[in-house]
Amino acid sequence: MTGMLGYSALVLALGTAVYGAVASVVAVRREMPGLAASGRNAALVVFVLATVAVAAMEYALLTNDFSVSYAAQVGSRATPRFITVISLWAALEGSILFWFWVLALYTALVAWLYRNKHREQLPYVLATMLATASFFLIVLLGPSNPFHRVWPVPADGPGPNPLLQNHPLMAVHPPAQYLGYVGFTVPFAFAVAALITGRTDAWWVHAVRRWTLAAWIFLTISIVAGGWWAYEVLGWGGYWGWDPVENASLMPWLTATAFLHSVMVQERREMLRGWNVSLIVSTFVLTILGTFLTRSGVLSSVHAFSNSLIGPLFLGFVAVVLLFSTALLLWRTPLLKKTGSLDSVLSREAAFLVANLLFVVLTFTVLLGTLFPLVAEAAWGVKVSVGAPFFNQMTVPFLAGVVFLMGVGPALPWRRTSGRGLLVRFATPALMGTVLGVVAALLRAHGFWPLLTIALAGFAATVMGREVWKGVGVGVSRGLGPGRALARLVTGNRRRYGGYVVHTGVLVIAVAVAASWNFKHEVEATVAPGRSVDVAGYTLQLDQLYGQQQPYRFSVVGDVSLWRNGAPVGRLDPKLNYYPTRQEPVPTPSVRTSPTEDVFLDLLAFEQDGSSATFKVVVTPMIMWLWVGAYIMVLGTLIAVWPARKKKLARAIVREETEVVA
Amino acid sequence: MSWRRIVVLVAVLVFVALLGFGLTRDPSLIASPLVGAPAPDFRLEQLDGGPTVGLQNLRGQVVVVNFWASWCLACKEEHPALVRAWQRYKGEHVRMVGIVYQDTPENARKYLKEHGGGWTQLVDPKSRVAINFGVYGVPETFFIGPAGVVAQKHIGPVTDSILSTQIDSLLMEVGEGS
Numbered sequence: 006m007t008g009m010l011g012y013s014a015l016v017l018a019l020g021t022a023v024y025g026a027v028a029s030v031v032a033v034r035r036e037m038p039g040l041a042a043s044g045r046n047a048a049l050v051v052f053v054l055a056t057v058a059v060a061a062m063e064y065a066l067l068t069n070d071f072s073v074s075y076a077a078q079v080g081s082r083a084t085p086r087f088i089t090v091i092s093l094w095a096a097l098e099g100s101i102l103f104w105f106w107v108l109a110l111y112t113a114l115v116a117w118l119y120r121n122k123h124r125e126q127l128p129y130v131l132a133t134m135l136a137t138a139s140f141f142l143i144v145l146l147g148p149s150n151p152f153h154r155v156w157p158v159p160a161d162g163p164g165p166n167p168l169l170q171n172h173p174l175m176a177v178h179p180p181a182q183y184l185g186y187v188g189f190t191v192p193f194a195f196a197v198a199a200l201i202t203g204r205t206d207a208w209w210v211h212a213v214r215r216w217t218l219a220a221w222i223f224l225t226i227s228i229v230a231g232g233w234w235a236y237e238v239l240g241w242g243g244y245w246g247w248d249p250v251e252n253a254s255l256m257p258w259l260t261a262t263a264f265l266h267s268v269m270v271q272e273r274r275e276m277l278r279g280w281n282v283s284l285i286v287s288t289f290v291l292t293i294l295g296t297f298l299t300r301s302g303v304l305s306s307v308h309a310f311s312n313s314l315i316g317p318l319f320l321g322f323v324a325v326v327l328l329f330s331t332a333l334l335l336w337r338t339p340l341l342k343k344t345g346s347l348d349s350v351l352s353r354e355a356a357f358l359v360a361n362l363l364f365v366v367l368t369f370t371v372l373l374g375t376l377f378p379l380v381a382e383a384a385w386g387v388k389v390s391v392g393a394p395f396f397n398q399m400t401v402p403f404l405a406g407v408v409f410l411m412g413v414g415p416a417l418p419w420r421r422t423s424g425r426g427l428l429v430r431f432a433t434p435a436l437m438g439t440v441l442g443v444v445a446a447l448l449r450a451h452g453f454w455p456l457l458t459i460a461l462a463g464f465a466a467t468v469m470g471r472e473v474w475k476g477v478g479v480g481v482s483r484g485l486g487p488g489r490a491l492a493r494l495v496t497g498n499r500r501r502y503g504g505y506v507v508h509t510g511v512l513v514i515a516v517a518v519a520a521s522w523n524f525k526h527e528v529e530a531t532v533a534p535g536r537s538v539d540v541a542g543y544t545l546q547l548d549q550l551y552g553q554q555q556p557y558r559f560s561v562v563g564d565v566s567l568w569r570n571g572a573p574v575g576r577l578d579p580k581l582n583y584y585p586t587r588q589e590p591v592p593t594p595s596v597r598t599s600p601t602e603d604v605f606l607d608l609l610a611f612e613q614d615g616s617s618a619t620f621k622v623v624v625t626p627m628i629m630w631l632w633v634g635a636y637i638m639v640l641g642t643l644i645a646v647w648p649a650r651k652k653k654l655a656r657a658i659v660r661e662e663t664e665v666v667a
Numbered sequence: 668m669s670w671r672r673i674v675v676l677v678a679v680l681v682f683v684a685l686l687g688f689g690l691t692r693d694p695s696l697i698a699s700p701l702v703g704a705p706a707p708d709f710r711l712e713q714l715d716g717g718p719t720v721g722l723q724n725l726r727g728q729v730v731v732v733n734f735w736a737s738w739c740l741a742c743k744e745e746h747p748a749l750v751r752a753w754q755r756y757k758g759e760h761v762r763m764v765g766i767v768y769q770d771t772p773e774n775a776r777k778y779l780k781e782h783g784g785g786w787t788q789l790v791d792p793k794s795r796v797a798i799n800f801g802v803y804g805v806p807e808t809f810f811i812g813p814a815g816v817v818a819q820k821h822i823g824p825v826t827d828s829i830l831s832t833q834i835d836s837l838l839m840e841v842g843e844g845s
Contacts, residue, residue, distance in 0.1 A: 239744075241743045241744070294686075297686065298686075298689075316690045317690060320683070320686055320687055320690060323683065323686065324683045327679050327682070327683065328676075328679060328683075331675060331676065331679050332676075335672050335675060335676075376685075379685060379686075379688070379689045380685065382688075383685055383688045383689075392736075392738040392739055393738055394738050527781035527782075528780075528781060529780075529781055529782050529783035530783075531783070590827075592747070609747045609750055609751075609783070610747065610750050610751045610754055612754070619750060619754075619783060621781075621782065621783070
């Protein structure tokens with residue numbers, strides 16, 4: 006019954022989506038406002054139907070209705086309720102259903118919010134989004150149908166993948182990933198509308214700024230949460246491994262980051278029209294390409310869940326999107342010709358341009374490394390694997406360049422400045438950066454790139470700090486208290502200061518990456534109960550080793566006390582979990598976090614008689630600041646997207662224009 | 668159409684064709700002519716400088732040859748399973764042999780110090796042995812029976828169940844032979 010309801014909702018949704026897309030295009034071509042309204046309503050109906058389908062699936066999961074194929078695949082009676090709820094995205098079919106629901110949500114929001122705006126363009130926006138939704142519906146109704154009827158109905162199911170059951174971050178990482186990935190459909194659809202209608206000026210850039218920022222911050226959250234999850238669950242003590250799926254989420258993030266910066270140049274200087282359109286098209290293509298690469302089994306990845314027909318369907322979609330957007334771009338090239346020009350290389354727009362180039366080069370590097378195994382096999386018939394050394398070597402210099410530009414950009418005015426003024430501006434920040442680098446070296450950090458990154462982060466932070474300081478100073482000189490002056494400054498130009506806050510988060514992450522990547526201690530040891538092992542100033546003593554039966558799994562727990570300089574600082578309890586449906590145990594590492602460093606303990610193996618256990622201990626500096634940096638980025642994004650009153654925004658722009666040469 | 672447009676369109680088509688080609692491949696399935704054939708012999712130096720080890724001298728035991736590198740993420744993933752297998756089969760007629768693939772001895776030693784494992788580790792300068800075994804990438808694991816015949820080849824990270832299934836079935840051959 007539930008399965009029938011869900012499937013019917015999806016069938017109706019496909020009909021409605023196709024109708025909505027066609028109706029919207031016809032309406033705008035023949036100038037039929039009534040039909041355009043009908044297209045908008047179709048978008049709303051698709052969302053309602055998508056919600057019915059998702060609700061049916063959740064109902065099937067929660068009531069253990071194993072006649073529904075997806076519930077039979079990932080459900081089990083013993084699974085805790087919360088995990089059952091989030092099992093919606095624990096396997097392929099459910100994630101595609103969820104993807105479609107998020108897309109329907111975005112489409113409905115766009116249809117509703119712009120019901121009285123952009124009359125010429127909105128139908129094309131909706132048509133693009135509904136066409137994309139139709140593709141996902143075809144996948145859902147065909148090869149990846151989650152509502153397949155199972156007969157005879159099994160008595161119980163296997164439960165979701167234990168790796169996903171193991172950590173609460175599984176409730177955060179996938180939804181954020183989909184909200185981010187799917188969110189880029191909105192700016193893509195606006196770009197398509199801009200190209201079709203020939204309105205390639207800044208209107209669409211204004212319209213999509215918040216949507217892009219929202220998708221971008223969701224993707225940011227997802228990338229960080231994914232790293233955090235990997236760190237706490239996967240048992241190798243790291244958070245980033247250049248796995249194809251990590252690269253797949255990094256690439257659109259890079260192009261979207263580039264876009265967020267280059268749109269400012271288009272808004273102010275009417276430059277980069279074609280560039281911006283291309284960036285957002287690339288971002289969307291990369292989200293679909295990433296899904297294709299990692300889900301179809303083309304590249305081996307921890308995330309691959311293979312399915313014979315999904316691959317060709319996604320490939321077809323990638324091909325259609327690529328050809329359609331390339332053809333659109335080529336057709337509209339005359340409209341995308343250069344409109345403004347660069348006055349000076351010593352200007353903020355030049356800094357944005359260089360940053361853009363860095364982001365695009367980074368994207369290409371990651372794409373090359375990810376696809377190289379495929380190219381090598383196609384061209385020379387050999388299998389190769391591209392490992393972390395390639396990515397680290399190729400990307401670190403560019404990332405350091407990005408950190409440097411975060412310091413240069415804010416100090417440069419729009420249009421132009423003099424070289425002399427620049428030297429004066431950069432003297433103090435450069436000094437501060439050097440001091441920070443020296444301090445880091447005294448704290449026994451070493452190596453060229455880590456120290457350079459730390460010094461550059463100090464430089465960039467000082468530049469931003471001084472900008473804020475100057476702004477607050479102006480307010481104070483007008484008789485405001487420092488707190489009021491700061492609030493006035495930030496609310497006066499939310500985009501700018503929100504951006505600074507985001508940059509601060511990035512700097513925190515950059516330093517944390519430099520420290521954690523280069524200065525960690527890893528040791529593996531086999532100890533008997535009562536014995537201890539010393540690592541990097543810590544002593545870990547195995548107090549006891551015991552088994553623990555839980556309803557849905559059996560765990561072997563190592564009870565370990567942690568000491569530092571002879572004083573107890575905490576307990577760790579790494580586990581090896583045995584699930585009835587899996588042969589291999591799944592580890593749950595135990596981590597003690599502190600602002601300076603993390604102690605990560607993973608139970609690798611144990612003797613059956615309890616006489617000894619093998620542990621892996623990793624002591625990594627500054628890990629916590631990765632997550633803190635992400636929180637700061639979220640805060641900054643919230644500041645930047647918060648609606649400012651129109652007048653204030655205009656004033657802020659005028660003010661910035663007048664401070665050309667400060 | 669100008670030539671520039673044609674170039675762009677051709678590039679897009681080539682890219683799509685490349686992806687299509689990828690679809691026809693299964694990255695974890697590569698037929699090996701070695702399976703069922705005698706394993707290529709080797710004599711290599713140990714990573715820790717101990718006496719050389721030759722495959723010939725290991726006859727009569729189940730030999731698990733694992734190609735790995737410290738830069739390889741999938742190797743880290745499979746390492747705990749190898750550690751568990753090594754502990755489980757320690758007293759039996761099973762010999763685990765790691766062969767370091769395209770890596771520096773220092774990095775390999777550091778990796779082992781961090782991740783553990785006390786089975787035999789060999790260095791393979793210029794990847795001669797890896798080439799003889801037809802290794803495409805790491806990790807790859809070969810299960811060799813007591814008569815020196817390759818029984819199975821596994822590409823990608825091994826798991827507890829793969830290791831125990833393969834080793835247990837080959838151990839029966841050891842029993843039959845004696």
